[in-house]
Amino acid sequence: MDRRIVRSRQMIMQAFIGLLGEQDFERITIQGIADRANVNRGTVYLHFTDKYDLLEQSVETYLTMLADSCKPEGGTATELSRDLVIRTFTYLKEHAAVYGVLITNKGIPTFRHRMTQMIEGNMTVVVNHMKLETGIHRDVLAQFLSLSLTGLIEWWVVQSMPYSPEEMVEQMTKILEARLRLW
Known part of the structure; x- marks a missing residue:
């Protein structure tokens, strides 16, 4: 797999885990994850269907x-x-x-x-x-x-x-x- 893809996925997961440590899962948004990971919202959707898929x-x-x-x-x-x-x-x-x-x-x-x-x-x-x-x-x-x-x-x-x-x-x-x- 391309290193940029792996890096993007890692950044998104790390951002998600960071947000999970700060707030309830229900309050976490894809935009919040994208902002924390410093990627576009569309980049999150390229890798994950939704936040439930990201969690899984x-x-x-x-x-x-x-x-x-x-x-x-x-x-x-x-x-x-x-x-x-x-x-x-x-x-x-x-x-x-x-x-x-x-x-x-x-x-x-x-x-x-x-x-x-x-x-x-x-x-x-x-x-x-x-x-x-x-x-x-x-x-x-x-x-x-x-x-x-x-x-x-x-x-x-x-x-x-x-x-x-x-x-x-x-x-x-x-x-x-x-x-x-x-x-």
């Missing part, structure tokens, strides 16, 4: 970037490794301006929902390769781990990332190893 493509783009940054070198992870989870938290911290808006924007649950689905898919692969002797159903464990990780990421972002990625993974490890007896 932005969510997909940023999820893909997150997933790509955290993949192991060999492709799909079949083990939940500390390194992969640290890379996930590190990537989110390095790109906090974008992911903070996408994860916490209360009017647009799309990103959080899709991130949960992505994490669940990865957790399902990991859980299916685990040796379980505890009577825990694999689907229940995958669901529990994916929702827990998503919730923890959201909490961490909302709280302005009070702990390092390494500390977050250390805490998660301690929780999982503790086998808390709540009932």
